[in-house]
Amino acid sequence: xxxxxxxxxxxxxxxxxxxxxxxxxxxxxxxxxxxxxxxxxxxxxxxxxxxxxxxxxxxxxxxxxxxxxxxxxxxxxxxxxxxxxxxxxxxxxxxxxxxxxxxxxxxxxxxxxxxxxxxxxxxxxxxxxxxxxxxxxxxxxxxxxxxxxxxxxxxxxxxxxxxxxxxxxxxxxxxxxxxxxxxxxxxxxxxxxxxxxxxxxxxxxxxxxxxxxxxxxxxxxxxxxxxxxxxxxxxxxxxxxxxxxxxxxxxxxxxxxxxxxxxxxxxxxxxxxxxxxxxxxxxxxxxxxxxxxxxxxxxxxxxxxxxxxxxxxxxxxxxxxxxxxxxxxxxxxxxxxxxxxxxxxxxxxxxxxxxxxxxxxxxxxxxxxx
Amino acid sequence: xxxxxxxxxxxxxxxxxxxxxxxxxxxxxxxxxxxxxxxxxxxxxxxxxxxxxxxxxxxxxxxxxxxxxxxxxxxxxxxxxxxxxxxxxxxxxxxxxxxxxxxxxxxxxxxxxxxxxxxxxxxxxxxxxxxxxxxxxxxxxxxxxxxxxxxxxxxxxxxxxxxxxxxxxxxxxxxxxxxxxxxxxxxxxxxxxxxxxxxxxxxxxxxxxxxxxxxxxxxxxxxxxxxxxxxxxxxxxxxxxxxxxxxxxxxxxxxxxxxxxxxxxxxxxxxxxxxxxxxxxxxxxxxxxxxxxxxxxxxxxxxxxxxxxxxxxxxxxxxxxxxxxxxxxxxxxxxxxxxxxxxxxxxxxxxxxxxxxxxxxxxxxxxxxxxxxxxxxxxxxxxxxxxxxxxxxxxxxxxxxxxxxxxxxxxxxxxxxxxxxxxxxxxxxxxxxxxxxxxxxxxxxxxxxxxxxxxxxxxxxxxxxxxxxxxxxxxxxxxxxxxxxxxxxxxxxxxxxxxxxxxxxxxxxxxxxxxxxxxxxxxxxxxxxxxxxxxxxxxxxxxxxxxxxxxxxxxxxxxxxxxxxxxxxxxxxxxxxxxxxxxxxxxxxxxxxxxxxxxxxxxxxx
Numbered sequence: 001x002x003x004x005x006x007x008x009x010x011x012x013x014x015x016x017x018x019x020x021x022x023x024x025x026x027x028x029x030x031x032x033x034x035x036x037x038x039x040x041x042x043x044x045x046x047x048x049x050x051x052x053x054x055x056x057x058x059x060x061x062x063x064x065x066x067x068x069x070x071x072x073x074x075x076x077x078x079x080x081x082x083x084x085x086x087x088x089x090x091x092x093x094x095x096x097x098x099x100x101x102x103x104x105x106x107x108x109x110x111x112x113x114x115x116x117x118x119x120x121x122x123x124x125x126x127x128x129x130x131x132x133x134x135x136x137x138x139x140x141x142x143x144x145x146x147x148x149x150x151x152x153x154x155x156x157x158x159x160x161x162x163x164x165x166x167x168x169x170x171x172x173x174x175x176x177x178x179x180x181x182x183x184x185x186x187x188x189x190x191x192x193x194x195x196x197x198x199x200x201x202x203x204x205x206x207x208x209x210x211x212x213x214x215x216x217x218x219x220x221x222x223x224x225x226x227x228x229x230x231x232x233x234x235x236x237x238x239x240x241x242x243x244x245x246x247x248x249x250x251x252x253x254x255x256x257x258x259x260x261x262x263x264x265x266x267x268x269x270x271x272x273x274x275x276x277x278x279x280x281x282x283x284x285x286x287x288x289x290x291x292x293x294x295x296x297x298x299x300x301x302x303x304x305x306x307x308x309x310x311x312x313x314x315x316x317x318x319x320x321x322x323x324x325x326x327x328x329x330x331x332x333x334x335x336x337x338x339x340x341x342x343x344x345x346x347x348x349x350x351x352x353x354x355x356x357x358x359x360x361x362x363x364x365x366x367x368x369x370x
Numbered sequence: 371x372x373x374x375x376x377x378x379x380x381x382x383x384x385x386x387x388x389x390x391x392x393x394x395x396x397x398x399x400x401x402x403x404x405x406x407x408x409x410x411x412x413x414x415x416x417x418x419x420x421x422x423x424x425x426x427x428x429x430x431x432x433x434x435x436x437x438x439x440x441x442x443x444x445x446x447x448x449x450x451x452x453x454x455x456x457x458x459x460x461x462x463x464x465x466x467x468x469x470x471x472x473x474x475x476x477x478x479x480x481x482x483x484x485x486x487x488x489x490x491x492x493x494x495x496x497x498x499x500x501x502x503x504x505x506x507x508x509x510x511x512x513x514x515x516x517x518x519x520x521x522x523x524x525x526x527x528x529x530x531x532x533x534x535x536x537x538x539x540x541x542x543x544x545x546x547x548x549x550x551x552x553x554x555x556x557x558x559x560x561x562x563x564x565x566x567x568x569x570x571x572x573x574x575x576x577x578x579x580x581x582x583x584x585x586x587x588x589x590x591x592x593x594x595x596x597x598x599x600x601x602x603x604x605x606x607x608x609x610x611x612x613x614x615x616x617x618x619x620x621x622x623x624x625x626x627x628x629x630x631x632x633x634x635x636x637x638x639x640x641x642x643x644x645x646x647x648x649x650x651x652x653x654x655x656x657x658x659x660x661x662x663x664x665x666x667x668x669x670x671x672x673x674x675x676x677x678x679x680x681x682x683x684x685x686x687x688x689x690x691x692x693x694x695x696x697x698x699x700x701x702x703x704x705x706x707x708x709x710x711x712x713x714x715x716x717x718x719x720x721x722x723x724x725x726x727x728x729x730x731x732x733x734x735x736x737x738x739x740x741x742x743x744x745x746x747x748x749x750x751x752x753x754x755x756x757x758x759x760x761x762x763x764x765x766x767x768x769x770x771x772x773x774x775x776x777x778x779x780x781x782x783x784x785x786x787x788x789x790x791x792x793x794x795x796x797x798x799x800x801x802x803x804x805x806x807x808x809x810x811x812x813x814x815x816x817x818x819x820x821x822x823x824x825x826x827x828x829x830x831x832x833x834x835x836x837x838x839x840x841x842x843x844x845x846x847x848x849x850x851x852x853x854x855x856x857x858x859x860x861x862x863x864x865x866x867x868x869x870x871x872x873x874x875x876x877x878x879x880x881x882x883x884x885x886x887x888x889x890x891x892x893x894x895x896x897x898x899x900x901x902x903x904x905x906x907x908x909x910x911x912x913x914x915x916x917x918x919x920x921x922x923x924x925x926x927x928x929x930x931x932x933x934x935x936x937x938x939x940x941x942x943x944x945x946x947x948x949x950x951x952x953x954x955x956x957x958x959x960x961x962x963x964x965x966x967x968x969x970x971x972x973x974x975x976x
Contacts, residue, residue: 052546054508065535109546114538114572119546159732222699222724234700235661235691236731252732253725282732283661283696319736320726320743341744342811342975345737364736 009156009250009288009366011262017152017292018138021129022145024048033140037131037148039166039275044129044145050122053104058116060100061089065116072118078108080120132164133275134294153265153293157216157248160278160289161229162241167191167213169274169293171267175258179217181206188212192274192291194266197257199247204228207245214246214276216266216291218258219324225253239279239287246278248289251316256324259316259368269293309367315350319364326368327352333359374457376403376449377853378430378438379842380423381634382410382463382623387419389426390842391434391456392857400853402861405837406430411619412465418619419465420626445626460849461627462841464634465617469493469609470552472520474500474544476527476536479770479788481565484589485526487765488564488598490686492605493636494521495662500543502527502536508543515547521613522559523549523581524601525573526589528566537569538576545576557616558582560608564589564601582612596769606632629849635664635686637844641858642666642801643684644847648855651798652682654824656755657838658804660695660734663758664688669791672768683791685766689758694751694806695734702727705753712953713749713822715964715974716742741974744811748819751806755823763790794949795827795873795924801863803835814902814940814971817866821943825951827873828924829915829933832940833863865907867938870895873949875921883921883946888913888935893944900967901944905937943971 027046031037057072058065072087074080080102087100102120109119135150170188173179173195181202184193189211199217201224207215226232229241250262266274274293281287309315313329327350337347337359345361352358377392377400387410393403406429411422424443431438437454440446446455471494475482478501489496497518500511515523523544527537544561551559561581563573570585577583586600610630614620624631632640642655646668655666665687670680691700702710707720726746730736738744770788802808802820810816817832826832839862847854872884877897884895888911893903905911915923916930925931935942947967954960968974 049548052509052512054543054546110542110576112538112542115535115542117539117542119542121546222728223721225728232699232703233728234703235697236699253728254722282734318729318733319739321740323729340740341738343737343744343809360739361737364739366733 009158010154011156011259011265012154013265014151014295014297015154016149017133017135017154017294018147018149019133019135019292020145020147021131022141023129024127026143027127029140029143029146031137031140031146033137035137036135037137038134039131039273041131042128043131043137043148046127047124048127050106050124052109053106053120053122055086055100055103055118055120056116057087057100057111057118061087061098062091063089066113068113068116069111072111074108076108076111079106080108081105086118130164132166132277133292134273150292150294151297152295153269155250155262155265155291157250157289157291158252159236159238159280159282160246160248161225161238161280162243162246162278163239164275164277164279165192165213165246166273166275169194169266169270169272171195171270175218175260175263178255179203179215184210184212186210192216192276195258195263198255200224201227204245204247208243212245214248214274214278216248216250216276218249218251219254219256220247220249222253236280236282239277239281241278246276248276248278248291251324252318254323261368266291309348309362309365314368315365316368317350317360317364318366319360322352322358325352327358327365330357372457374850374853376436376456377458377460377846377850378427378445378456379459379846380426380461381637381838381841382412382419382422382461382465383634384465384468385410387411387422387426387465388838388842389423389430390839391430391436391438392846392853393452394853398860400856402839402857403436404430404433405839406433410465412617418622419463419617420619420622423461423623458628458849459626460629460842460845461623461631462634462637462845463614463617463620463631468495468635469605469613469633470495470497470521471524471605472496472498472500472515472518473524474527474540475525475565476502476540478503480593481526481528481590483765483770484596484598485524485564485601487596487685488526488589488601489524489605490688490765491598491636491639491684492602492609493633493639493686494605495688495690500540502539508539511543512547515544515549519550519552520559521552522605522608523561524605525561525563526565526601528569528588529593530567530588530591532566532568534566534569534572537565538572541569541573541576545580548580551612551616557612560584560612562586562601562604562608564604582608584608594769606630606636609633629845632845632848634841635688637841638664639666639684639686639844641840641844641847641854643668643682644844644851644855645799645858646682646684648851652793652796653799653801654759654792654797655801655840656758656803656807656820658751658754658758658802658806659693660805661693661697662688662690663692663754663804665758665762667762667766667792669766669793670796671791683766685762685791687758687762687765689754689761692754692758694747694754694804695730697731698750699728699731701750701754701757704757705750710746710749710753712960713752713964714745715961715968716745717957717961718742718746745974747806748810748815752819752823755819759792759824763792766791794825795922797826797830799831799833800824800826801833801835801840803838803840808834808836808838812973813864813866814973817869817940817943818967818971818973821869821871821945822951825871825949826869827871827949828922828931829935830869830871831936831938832866832869833938834866835862836864837862865936865938867905867940867942868935869943869945870915870923870935871945871947871949872917872921872923874927875918875948877918877921877948882918883948884915884917884923886913886915886935886942886944895944895946897946897948898963899946900970901946902940902971903942903944905935905942907938909937911935
């Protein structure tokens, strides 16, 4: 839906956070409604069908595919262990014998006298889903998973990489400082480190080496992200990266001071455990990275993330020039306004920090939620 | 069917549902009456596509003053009076990610490519193409099928009566992957088999119980033939029966429509093809969006024997990650910073470009605020369009591996099979759509972006589809081509004008490479220059274009060419830059040249 992309990231002091924890295939739910769970607890488990090993059996036996069944010692559905003899052949009046052995443990899935191939299905792959946040199981979906709920502080980032993790919050830099490698040491291991208008490549690498759980920072240079990932990020669909470190950027690319409200909220919970997910999908059904800090109780009710803009509100400029600046809305003209490019757009007028006024497209500002 | 007096057509896009009302006027025939739009409602909290359709229709009601919905929010059909009801309702859809398919074949360049053409022509996004020679190991193919979860799979492979082994292997691989459909967890995945007739039994045995298997005629019954029709029709049927039925609200929507709902790109393709066939012209259509760029083309196909009349061949490709918001960063990755910046007349900080582009990717709804920003966006658009056409050329080809009949005198002139059908000299019309083209602040910006990206040769008309009405007209064309064509030419297209671009020759800057003469006037095309000659919308002139020696404008090197030049909101562009179009390596010289061309065509404000 169009309004899903409306700029304005959620930064909430306290609300009821609900997380669906669903298996990729049907399986077993290990907890019941009302159970208290910790982020690391396994709440559901299933088994994915095992991988397939394809054997070119006719080739191995040195025969035509249609001659193969007579030489097979196992049929479809039979279990095999690695090294078991699956087929035998002999030639030169039995002087030369050839045994074909199973390359892995599994089950014979198909034996084809057309292609001469035998497909072995390896043992099932166990898949576990963890609670991700400390909370209470409020809903059980039979054979599918659960919903875990907790009161908590909730912060959305603009882009992230790598998946779910958790750890205690540790503030490393002020919002206008650079989070560089010097600030990271062994005491950061297992923690969610926070701060800065920019995180450097050296800092990310050191954090990765020392086993830091997550880094939350205001900005990053695109060249540093590319170097950290090992490839250029073409589209913002992330979360699958296996980096051993989750990264959440709260403001954007370049040096951008972390929003005061975001920083203060994280700072006020320093030492508490936060659950962090870098998964981002900027397409229909938008997903933003997040930091969830479970609390004992919720003090404000959840409300719609998209704030309404009014004169006097503080907004962030999200397009050049003056990218990243916080400014005050001074007018919201209803008629279309012709801007420098000659495009006629819905516009607003803002006052910059130096007092000058600027008229720009409404699409180019982001509401900072009060 | 009886001639409808009023037609309602909707297109349910992934973000917006657009409705148009077409009304027959006694004097003018079919005309667009008005247009309404509303957010698409496939996702939570509505999860019913018809809500967005009704909202868009309500906007049409308000703007037109015509009552279309009754008190129960049902379409009032047929029309009761000019202010009440409609006679016909049709719809297209790309909501919920459109139609996502995997295709397979035996040889990547032959049967797999044919399957790819059939799926793309049916309006699908092809997520992956599996083939015996795709360079992957069997377990890698299985992992890929499992990971992608397509809406359906189209299997091809082998000519009728040929070996079944390779097709059988692919069937085994698909069966082993046991793929699950993307939507509707409890349903079996639709698989279409359009391969070797002798492999049907094997495929049925291995996939019949694991999938919703449908067998149709072979897509390549012989190496020399390609029959895409049966597979394409089956894709449409299964799209309606299975995929659409899983999407929220589509059961209801399909009960309202007078023709089957078809995927949006299939409808645009149908419209492009209808236009080309009716006008007997060769056409390229392009839709550049935020995430993807679709290219449609209709060009003359190959002929087996000299003197044969070639058929017009339709092709469609979708470049999944070439777009100007969600995929803008990928354009930079694929094209390279240097290729993007070569189109900028202003000096741009290359180091900062990466951050700028990524900030657009993560905040896709922002729009260029400064002239510099607009120039960068339009430069990226040129590269996205260029790359999309390159990808299109790779697939819009004649059949590869075909045995050609040669006469004695041709025996020594070796020609390759499977060459691209895209012939930029023969191209008559380019239609552009998508925000960056349709909403460019000046129309000449859209025209120059398309000329720079597609580098048309000879005489080419250019137009933009200002409000992207082609999907609705495409589905309407299936039922009522007269109405669709009338609205297409009168209300859908904004003619930009004509481009005359002499090609292939050599000259020094300042030399005349062709002369365009009409109505007693003569305009020289100067090598290295661009000129804009007034030729307004609705104006048409019969021109004689005389190229200099070695240059071609459509009738062969050095041969004069008679051509009808049609005007538009921009006019007649005389492109003397030569083909291939090259820009100086030196930054200052390049910027000076771009600035000169921009000024000649009045591209940007001073």
